[in-house]
Amino acid sequence: MVFPDGSGLFPQENAPCHTAKIVWEWFEEHVKESMVLPWPPDSPDLYPIKHPWEVLEHHIQSRDCPTLQLAEIKDLLLMSCCQIAQDTFRGLVESMALFIRAVLVS
Structure with missing residues (x-):
C-alpha cells in the first residue's frame, strides 16, 4: 500500500x-x-522548478559531449546548475504569488 x-x-x-x-x-x-x-484544465503552472530544469536541459544539450558515465553526468549537472543566474531563481520565487493568486481565482 x-x-x-x-x-x-x-x-x-x-x-x-x-x-x-x-x-x-x-x-x-x-x-x-x-x-x-480536481484540477482545472487551464490552471497556471505551480511548479517553479520547471523553468530551471529547462535551462539546465538546454545547457547540457548545447554541449557536444560523447556518451558519459553516471559520475560525469552528475558533475555536468552540478556545474550547469551553478551557472544558472541567481536572478533566474529570484524571479521564479517572486512570481509565485501571481501564480497562486491566479489559481485561487480559477
Whole structure:
C-alpha cells in the first residue's frame, strides 16, 4: 500500500502522462489509499522548478559531449546548475504569488 492511512493526495495537472489510461487504472486500484485532486484544465503552472530544469536541459544539450558515465553526468549537472543566474531563481520565487493568486481565482 502506498498510503495505508488513506492520506495520499495527487494533483493531476492534466498533462498527458498524468491522464493516461494506465495512470487512472492505478488510481482506481488504490482508491482507498489516495485521492486525485480536481484540477482545472487551464490552471497556471505551480511548479517553479520547471523553468530551471529547462535551462539546465538546454545547457547540457548545447554541449557536444560523447556518451558519459553516471559520475560525469552528475558533475555536468552540478556545474550547469551553478551557472544558472541567481536572478533566474529570484524571479521564479517572486512570481509565485501571481501564480497562486491566479489559481485561487480559477
